Each structure stands twice: as C-alpha cells, then as structure tokens.
Amino acid sequence: MDLTYTEEEQDFRARLRAWLGKVLPELPAKPCPDDWPGRRAYDLGWQRRLYEAGYAGLHWPVDAGGRGATPTQHLIFLEETERAGAPYVGANFVGLLHAGPTIAAEGTAGQRARWLPPVLRGDEVWCQGFSEPDAGSDLASLRTRAVRDGDDYVVTGSKIWTSHAEVADWCELLVRTDPQAPKHRGISWLAMPMDAPGITVRPLRTLAGSAEFAEVFLDEVRVPVANRVGAENDGWRVTMVTLSFERGTAFVGEVVACRRTLGELARTAKANGRWDDPVLRRRLGRLYGEFGALWRLTQWNVSESEGSGGVPGIGGSVFKLAYSHARQELYDVAAEVLGAASLSLEEEWTLDRLSSLSYTIAAGTSQIQQNIVAERILGLPKGR
Numbered sequence: 001m002d003l004t005y006t007e008e009e010q011d012f013r014a015r016l017r018a019w020l021g022k023v024l025p026e027l028p029a030k031p032c033p034d035d036w037p038g039r040r041a042y043d044l045g046w047q048r049r050l051y052e053a054g055y056a057g058l059h060w061p062v063d064a065g066g067r068g069a070t071p072t073q074h075l076i077f078l079e080e081t082e083r084a085g086a087p088y089v090g091a092n093f094v095g096l097l098h099a100g101p102t103i104a105a106e107g108t109a110g111q112r113a114r115w116l117p118p119v120l121r122g123d124e125v126w127c128q129g130f131s132e133p134d135a136g137s138d139l140a141s142l143r144t145r146a147v148r149d150g151d152d153y154v155v156t157g158s159k160i161w162t163s164h165a166e167v168a169d170w171c172e173l174l175v176r177t178d179p180q181a182p183k184h185r186g187i188s189w190l191a192m193p194m195d196a197p198g199i200t201v202r203p204l205r206t207l208a209g210s211a212e213f214a215e216v217f218l219d220e221v222r223v224p225v226a227n228r229v230g231a232e233n234d235g236w237r238v239t240m241v242t243l244s245f246e247r248g249t250a251f252v253g254e255v256v257a258c259r260r261t262l263g264e265l266a267r268t269a270k271a272n273g274r275w276d277d278p279v280l281r282r283r284l285g286r287l288y289g290e291f292g293a294l295w296r297l298t299q300w301n302v303s304e305s306e307g308s309g310g311v312p313g314i315g316g317s318v319f320k321l322a323y324s325h326a327r328q329e330l331y332d333v334a335a336e337v338l339g340a341a342s343l344s345l346e347e348e349w350t351l352d353r354l355s356s357l358s359y360t361i362a363a364g365t366s367q368i369q370q371n372i373v374a375e376r377i378l379g380l381p382k383g384r
Contacts, residue, residue, distance in 0.1 A: 013076045020084040040167040043090035047122030056120040064104035065116045082256035091164050095119040095126035099172040102242045107229050127168035129159040140183045146175035152222040165201045165214040168194050178233050187235035191227040255298055259291045269337045283333050290326045
C-alpha cells in the first residue's frame with residue numbers, strides 16, 4: 001500500500017476542492033428529516049451534480065459507467081467531500097454502495113446497462129430487502145419464498161429494516177428458491193421493482209424519530225427471472241459480494257466524518273472548559289489514534305479490493321467490527337463534552353449518538369463479525 005501522492009493525484013485533489021468550493025454554496029437548503037420525498041429529491045439532485053461533473057461512481061469500472069479511478073483517488077474524493085461538508089449519499093446509499101457494485105461485479109451485460117446508469121445519474125433509488133423478522137443475524141435462515149412460474153418468480157414473505165423502501169424504485173431482494181436445499185444453497189438474489197403489485201411498505205420509526213427503515217410485505221409479487229443476478233440458488237455467494245462492499249468500503253466516508261467530528265469535539269471542549277479534564281483529553285487522544293488507524297485500514301482494504309477485481313476481502317469484517325465500537329465511544333465522549341445539550345433531540349449530535357447505537361447490529365452484528373474474523377482470518381475452529 002503506497003501512501004504517497006503522485007502529482008496527478010495532487011492535481012485531482014486541487015480540482016475537486018475547487019469544484020466543491022464553487023458548487024456547495026449553490027445547493028438548496030436540506031429538507032426536514034421526516035420529508036422523505038424531499039430528501040429523495042435533494043439526494044438525487046446532488047448525485048446528478050456529481051454525475052455531470054464526472055465524479056459519480058468515481059471508483060467503479062469504466063465498463064460499468066464509472067471513471068475507473070485509482071483507490072487513492074477514491075479516498076481523496078471521500079476526504080475532500082467530507083471535509084467540505086458535502087451531502088452524503090443519503091437515499092442513494094443502497095444503490096451506490098451495495099446493489100450497484102454487486103451488479104457491476106456479478107450482473108450480465110444487459111443488467112449492468114439497465115441498472116447502473118440510472119443509479120449513477122441519480123434517476124433511481126434502491127432499497128435492501130435482506131433481513132426478516134426471524135432472519136436477522138442468521139440471514140441464511142430467511143423464509144421469503146420465490147416459486148418459478150414461467151418467466152417469473154412469484155414471491156411471498158416479508159422483510160424488515162428495509163432501508164429507504166418508502167422512496168425506492170428497486171429492491172435488492174434475497175429469496176429462497178429451493179426450500180429443500182441446505183439453507184445457504186437455496187437462495188437467489190433478485191432485483192424487484194418496488195411498484196410491482198402485491199408490495200406493501202410499512203415505515204418503522206427509529207429511536208431517533210426518523211423512518212428510514214420499513215417492513216415490506218410481499219403477497220405473490222411477480223419478479224421476472226431476468227432480474228435474477230447470478231445463477232438460481234447461488235444467491236448466498238452473490239450476497240457475500242454485497243456484504244463485502246457493505247462492510248469493506250461502504251463506511252469509508254463515515255471514517256472521515258468521524259475524524260472531523262472528533263476535531264469539532266476537541267474545539268468544543270476547549271471552548272466550554274472541559275479541556276482541563278485530563279481523563280477526557282486522554283479519551284479524545286485515544287480516539288484520535290483509533291480513527292487514524294481505521295483510516296489506514298480503510299486505505300488497505302480499498303487497495304486490496306483493487307487487486308481482487310474491485311470486490312473487498314473479508315478484512316472488511318475487521319474494519320466493521322472496530323469501527324462500530326469506535327463510533328459508539330466517540331458519541332459517548334460527545335455526550336460528556338456537551339453535557340445537558342446532548343439530551344436535546346433538536347441537536348444533530350444527539351441524533352448521531354442515537355444512530356451510533358445501531359452500528360454494532362447493522363451490516364452484521366459484532367458477534368457475527370467476531371466469528372468471521374476468528375474462523376476465516378485466524379483459522380480458529382468453529383465454536384460449539
């Protein structure tokens with residue numbers, strides 16, 4: 001992993017920084033957190049600006065509509081957009097960071113041509129239909145069933161914690177296509193249009209009061225067989241590709257955001273007198289070291305993914321495990337620095353702290369990540 005910057009990369013940073021300085025003041029005001037149609041329009045509008053400027057899908061392969069940027073250029077892009085306070089991917093999260101990269105890696109030429117350009121242009125939003133009420137951490141025990149009927153699958157079942165389902169055009173959906181096969185071998189990965197008959201979306205209210213998740217009920221929903229990514233019953237392998245992106249590179253921008261937050265906390269502590277507490281200073285210093293190490297691990301993971309055709313390796317589980325706990329501690333320290341102000345739901349800090357509580361569960365619980373690290377990286381025997 002080469003951590004030095006070439007002249008070309010330094011020029012890329014300068015041009016990106018200049019573009020951000022010009023375009024960010026022109027953005028409209030952010031919509032209310034509960035205004036999901038407004039948030040969708042805002043997020044897609046930002047994606048369209050990235051697309052028109054040549055920054056959409058920066059690190060995606062050229063034949064997938066991306067720019068084929070180097071891992072270092074990708075990291076520079078994330079650093080500069082976070083430092084400038086540019087909008088996050090928002091409602092585009094699943095399409096840009098999960099479904100899109102999976103289709104780029106596993107989809108047919110026709111599937112790539114159909115689904116990837118609208119994601120990059122900011123025309124379509126995706127949601128994720130993986131977890132079920134009885135299949136959370138043990139994802140392979142899912143029961144949503146797809147029965148082949150001619151050129152369609154007829155899908156019946158339900159999903160939960162489906163991100164952005166209320167504003168999505170498509171869903172990356174895991175279904176059981178062979179109930180007789182071992183649970184990891186009878187699963188298929190489908191792209192389901194969210195306007196298909198038989199779909200009911202019921203938003204879920206989170207601890208922070210937002211509703212970016214939903215339950216999705218599927219009553220004999222017909223999904224074309226042509227929408228299957230990968231072979232029938234090979235969906236678990238395709239899912240591992242999706243999860244490798246989710247755990248390995250999807251959180252990259254958030255590490256930069258956390259490092260920026262840490263700096264803001266230090267400045268706040270100096271302003272309100274908390275900086276005189278040596279215990280607090282040590283906690284902030286240790287977190288500074290942890291997020292610095294996480295950034296280096298991020299660089300390593302992104303570099304490794306470049307050498308494996310763009311798919312991150314299982315080292316993403318190491319990152320996800322460490323990042324989840326570091327983020328939670330960061331916002332615990334934030335509460336200590338802010339005092340009573342951290343209790344107000346009107347404060348962004350409070351909402352971020354409540355959100356951080358989910359990180360040891362989302363994208364695979366910490367216990368699952370520990371098992372992956374133990375068994376697949378360290379080669380330890382399976383626990384009993």
